[in-house]
Amino acid sequence: MKKFEYLKPKTLEEALTLFAQHGRKAKWVAGGTDVFVMIKQKTMAPDVLISLRGIPGLDQIKFNGSLTIGPMVTHRAIEKSEVVRKKFSALADATDFLGSVQIRNVATIGGNICTAAPSADTATPLLVLGAQVKIKSLKEERSFSIEEFFKAPGETILKPGELVQELLIPKLPPHTGSAYHKLQRRLALDLPILGVSVLLSLDKNKVTCSDMLCTTSPISSILHRMEADEIVCKEVKIALGVAAPTPMRAVKAEALLRGKKLSDELLEEVAETAAKEAQPRDTARGEAWYRRDMIRVLVKRMAMKSIERVLQPEETVFPERLW
């Protein structure tokens, strides 16, 4: 393995100053689960690694209506966070099947978004949750929406010498639910063939049809009952991973549903539109036609799971319905 120095600054300022001294020979390292693999595979050859692990405060999750997540928060800490699971469910869904326990204990959310793989599990949940990324350099602090953050596969808006300081998820509207599905060949240590996140805010959470969600009735009959309840979808966000060069929002599909009454026909159309908006590729992991087909299926399923989470936020249905 290539030799390098390993620096452990104690403050953000010290980290940024060290990076400025070492210039392009230096790389940041968070958990290191990507960086060490890349060094071993010789796709990265730093002379100096600057570790962010020793900087106090970067590994905190704070909730006071809005949620702030430090970049050094591990996926395991997110997975175990009650507040994330209850209120920002799509993010908890993403950490459940990311890597393995060993990887989740070490890998960080900051590292996940800064590596900027098109398949990054936390990317699409952060997109639907409307995350802001706070960036710091020696000169300035900048803030971007997560949409602006991803530029290309493996490339973010970060310039050399800049760091992600914090992720901020603003307070969500009432009656909001979100869900993420990772389409994968096996249930651990796999990259997604496709990642689909949906967030829905409804105009109410008390409806006569909520019992239907505990049944094994087909989705269309549940939605038919929902039409009678006249549930209005006040806000909707749909995000797709491995469906384009960067994690993307399906904005045309969202526009179809925003402000409308939920119905089976409408959700079909929304899912169909999301599939058309995507630009998937043929890869070894899956072909474009298959990805498009599964976007259609999974957007509808994740919408249903989001609705279920709004209508029965405290109840656990067992066996859990497979949306």
Added chain:
Amino acid sequence: MRIALKKESESMKQTITFNLNGESVQVEIEPHLTLLQVLRDKLELIGTKEGCGRGECGACTVLLDGRAINSCIFPAMEADGRNVTTIEGLTDSRGSLHPIQKAFIEYGAIQCGFCTPGMVLSAKALLDENPKPTEEEIRHGIAGNLCRCTGYLQIVQAIKAASNQ
């Protein structure tokens, strides 16, 4: 801009101190080494295995402050000041095996044995956090440890049995 690069020969060794299986150890290392390299090559604890070397098979699993990690992609420099448990640390002071290890033997959860140290440590981390896991939770908990011999059934049974003690 000051470029502070050193030639390889000048590369500074660093001293790290950590608690290894209940005893404090101090070791001089080159800063690019992984925790696995330090454990096997410097401290000669060869119970921890190297499988894939990239964090996918779990053969190199050790516990860091009680949490399972892949030591093959974990920087040794970050072990400084922490608690590391390897498979050598599971036996008690009289040398008798940990209940999880006994259960593995009883249920035939070992064939070639290469995955076993990592598998046992993942099981320990799981049971320490969740003393009565369901079968699904066991499978989810050891998903980062590959076994090519047993088909996992005996391993799951062994962990289940250990959890009942």
